[in-house]
Amino acid sequence: MATTIAHEQHGGLTASPGGHAAPEALAAPRGYATHDVLNQPAPLTPYDASDDTALLEGVRREGAGWAEEDLRRLGRLAGSARVQEWSEQANRHEPELRTHDRYGNRIDEVEFHPSWHHLMRTAVVEGLAGAPWADDRPGAHVARTAGGLVWGHTDAGHGCPTSMTYAAVPVLRRQPELARVYEPLLTGREYEPGLRVPGEKRGLLAGMGMTEKQGGSDVRTNTTRATPTAEPGVYTLRGHKWFTSAPMCDVFLVLAQAPGGLSCFLLPRVLPDGTRNTFRIQRLKDKLGNRSNASCEPEFDGTVAWLVGPEGQGVKTIIEMVNCTRLDCVMMSAALMRKTLVEAGHHVRHRSAFGARLIDQPLMRNVLADLALESEAATALTLRLAGAADRAVRGDAQEAAFRRIATAVGKYWVTKRGPAFTAEALECLGGNGYVEESGMPRHYREAPLLSIWEGSGNVNALDVLRALGRDTATAQAFFAELALSRGADARLDAAVSRLEDRLAQGSQAGARRLVEQLALVLQGSLLVRHAPSAVADAFCATRLGGDWGHSFGTLPDGADLGSIVDRALPAP
Missing domain, CATH: 2.40.110.20 (Butyryl-CoA Dehydrogenase, subunit A; domain 2)
Known part of the structure; x- marks a missing residue:
């Protein structure tokens, strides 16, 4: 491989093939005679990927406050220069298929760069695979989802096997004799690559x-x-x-x-x-x-x-796996939003144009605030879904009914918002965001996957219609959730009334619009109850009240842009 990384759990050194110190250890080169490098942001790393007020508030609210210290540690690791480099290398050095060994034996193995294994090992050790199923603490599944939101600031690709491992456990429990053999190994925190006898x-x-x-x-x-x-x-x-x-x-x-x-x-x-x-x-x-x-x-x-x-x-057997991986699609989209928002915020804090920092210019501030609203709404919904999953596992029938419909709703909407969000965040960096070394093109290419994986938009919209038609408990659980915010915002109340009218129609051709409304009123309800007034008011005015344009950055004049942006961005 072009680069070798020596690594022991969360320690290690980066070295070049010749064993010399990594480039970051060298002094910055002197300026050239033709130009100086001015008005360019310093590298974002190191940063704390868990420095996210909405995330930490949601974790406490959904019963996993006990995991906060671990989340903060994982956040600092995710935002370190070393781990961000792993992410870049794992994507630059793509996996390679070896169908045969040197002697001609069929082996069908896939080789990965060492950075992939470093990312995988950390994810498994940190409990982001099957570990919650072996953890009796209330909020264990919330903690795992929150960990995914934080560790999602690294590489999205290795989230696929960790997600499927997590989702396989409840399916295997339908066959107890198989679960006895495999579950302890799927729920453990040991990463051991290589094809060998599972036992x-x-x-x-x-x-x-x-x-x-x-x-x-x-x-x-x-x-x-x-x-x-x-x-x-x-x-x-x-x-x-x-x-x-x-x-x-x-x-x-x-x-x-x-x-x-x-x-x-x-x-x-x-x-x-x-x-x-x-x-x-x-x-x-x-x-x-x-x-x-x-x-x-x-x-x-x-x-x-x-x-x-x-x-x-x-289908009935494997659907539990699908429900789990759909939650992870929502989580990974929310993580991607947050990561690109942090990148955009860092850039506009340090870049000046036309005599002022970008973040101080009203139009850019509007764009950033609008992205921040979308990101917080996605994060709040993700953690609410994780809380429902956690409580459903522990036998809460109403939460199970809510999870059944709300996960499909969230999967449809949050993953649909991801590509447009990522494109807008990339544009905040201008041409700097369009070049590969910024990392933004990689995030932009990643965003569409999450609306396709585990059922495209149409599949999820139809699934919502089926859930509503088959069991009245699902709609009752959903509207019981919305009722918790009744009277708090007139625009939200009016949107819920419109939603009830649309539900009576039940048209398959209108399923996407129905699911969009379900998602927006659910996000609005969560923000009205749990977010500061500046955030909730701007969300309801735009997403529910119609005072919004057709792109990000069109919040109304009365929106408290400063409060929204200050809440969203990590500490400088």
């Missing part, structure tokens, strides 16, 4: 394989076949998958057509006897973003897998 490792990662090229989100059209063997619960699979990320994971949850219909299976890369399971990687995807993470097309041919849940109930 001989100290920690495991899990992936998922649902979609096929002929159906995409319509998984009922899957053609992969599952044939029972003489051993109860054991099948062999034959077919292919179209988009399976993180193929270096130890086990996968996949869907295949069994005699009784579409079913869910656990597929290990290495079988208990030490032989490689058939998992032929046809190619790695050449993706728009998410470049540090490998996504592949695997082929199954006599591949051994264990049934999870009853035959014919594959």
Whole structure:
């Protein structure tokens, strides 16, 4: 590899191939005769990625205040120059597929840059994979989501395997004999890469394989076949998958057509006897973003897998995994918003134009405040969803009903807002933001993924319609949440009334508008209850009251821009 990083947990040194000190250790070069470097911001790093008032308030509110010290430590680590360099390197040195070893044996392995492994190890050690399922403390799932919001300031790609590992645990619990074997390893805090017998490792990662090229989100059209063997619960699979990320994971949850219909299976890369399971990687995807993470097309041919849940109930079985990963899509979009807001805020604090700092110029201040509103609303919603998930796991039926609909609503809206948000934040840096070394193009390429992963906008909008139509408890739980803010803001109350009228229509063609309204009134309700008046008032005036343009930076004249910006940006 071009660069080697020596690392022990959270310590370590950066060195060049020749063993010399890293560039950051050298003195800055003297100015050149032709020009001096003036009016350029100093590097953002090091900074504290947890220095986010809305985040810390939400963590306390949702029952995970006990995790604050760890979040602050993780935030300082995420914003360090060393870890930000890992993120850049993991994306610059993309994973490489090795189908065969030097002797011609089929191995189907993916090689990653050391920086990827440093990021993965930290994420697992910090409990961002399956750890909350082994933690009995109330708020454990909130703490994990908050950790993702903070650690999301690094690289988005490695969040995929940690998310799928987290989401696999509740699915495996539907098959207790499998859960007894795999759950302790999926919920542990040991990162042990490499394909070996799962039971001989100290920690495991899990992936998922649902979609096929002929159906995409319509998984009922899957053609992969599952044939029972003489051993109860054991099948062999034959077919292919179209988009399976993180193929270096130890086990996968996949869907295949069994005699009784579409079913869910656990597929290990290495079988208990030490032989490689058939998992032929046809190619790695050449993706728009998410470049540090490998996504592949695997082929199954006599591949051994264990049934999870009853035959014919594959979607019902794996849907819990989808609910968990959808929450992570919301979380990762909110983290990306926050990261790019911090980058934009740092730039405009230190850059001057036309005789004044950018942050002191009214129009730029309006843009930054509008982005700050969007970021806080996304963060508040993310943590509310995490709180619902945490309480649902502990048996709260109303929170489970709220989570069912609100997660799909949040997945639709927050991930849709991400690309436009990231583009506006990039524009705050001007041409400096358009060059690759700023990091902003990487964030911009990442943003669209999160609205596609785990169901595109249409899939989530239709899922909301189904949830509302199948069980009255979901709508009741949602409106019970909104009722907590009734009377606090007339614009919010009017928006809730309009929403009730639209719900009565139930049109599939209007599903997107319905879900948008659901999301905005939910965010408005959270901000009215929990955010300062400057934030809540500006949000309700624009997102609910209609006093807004068609782009960021169009807050009304009466908005308290200074208070909004000061609350949002980390301490200088």
